Amino acid sequence: MNTGKILVAQSQGIYIIKFVGDVRLSLCSTLDQFTDQMFESEEFKTVIIDLTETQCIDSTSLGQLAKISILYKEKYGQLPTIISTQDDINRILMSMGFDQVFYIVKELVSHVEYLDELPLKSVDEAEMKKRVLEAHKLLMDMNQNNRDAFQDLVNSLEEN
Numbered sequence: 001m002n003t004g005k006i007l008v009a010q011s012q013g014i015y016i017i018k019f020v021g022d023v024r025l026s027l028c029s030t031l032d033q034f035t036d037q038m039f040e041s042e043e044f045k046t047v048i049i050d051l052t053e054t055q056c057i058d059s060t061s062l063g064q065l066a067k068i069s070i071l072y073k074e075k076y077g078q079l080p081t082i083i084s085t086q087d088d089i090n091r092i093l094m095s096m097g098f099d100q101v102f103y104i105v106k107e108l109v110s111h112v113e114y115l116d117e118l119p120l121k122s123v124d125e126a127e128m129k130k131r132v133l134e135a136h137k138l139l140m141d142m143n144q145n146n147r148d149a150f151q152d153l154v155n156s157l158e159e160n
Contacts, residue, residue, distance in 0.1 A: 004054075006031055007115035010038075013045030017068075018115055019054040023061045028131050029123040031064045039071050047072060051084040051093075052108050059150065062096060063135020066142060069101040079103050097143040133157045 004023040009016045015038050017031075038044055049065060051057070065082070072080040082102045084090050093104060123131070136154050140147040 006118045008118055009115045013043040015047045016050055017047060018050035021055055023054055023057045025058060025060045025132065028060050028064050029121045030118050032131060033121055034118055035068055047080050049082045051082060051089050054089055059139060060132050060135040063138045066101060066138040081105060083108060096146055101142060129157060
């Protein structure tokens with residue numbers, strides 16, 4: 001499995017965030033910081049999440065995507081877009097209820113060049129725990145199945 005990375009591009013307020021490889025917890029602080037900067041930008045108009053080269057994505061990363069959807073809906077009253085052409089990733093998205101919080105496009109209509117890799121941000125254990133907890137609470141708020149799936153993990157993180 002390829003080590004994951006996050007590639008980004010922005011033009012005229014349209015942001016593209018592309019997940020490549022195995023997207024895990026180690027990338028969440030990087031994504032969270034970029035998300036905050038993106039939504040604070042005066043140029044920001046929309047965001048497209050590209051999962052066409054994602055081989056695996058963990059629940060913490062999915063929680064970060066849920067955060068993007070929540071912030072986008074608060075700002076514009078609409079759903080952002082995910083492009084995902086891989087059946088296994090699509091199954092994960094559907095099972096977690098992402099079709100309720102994103103428009104999911106299952107075929108790639110064009111190819112974006114000139115994406116820059118986000119530099120990996122290092123965080124301490126306490127900050128990582130905070131991000132994992134926040135991501136899973138966001139997933140739990142999406143639907144009852146997610147609530148049932150992640151309640152024990154959230155309880156455990158909150159106790160420690």
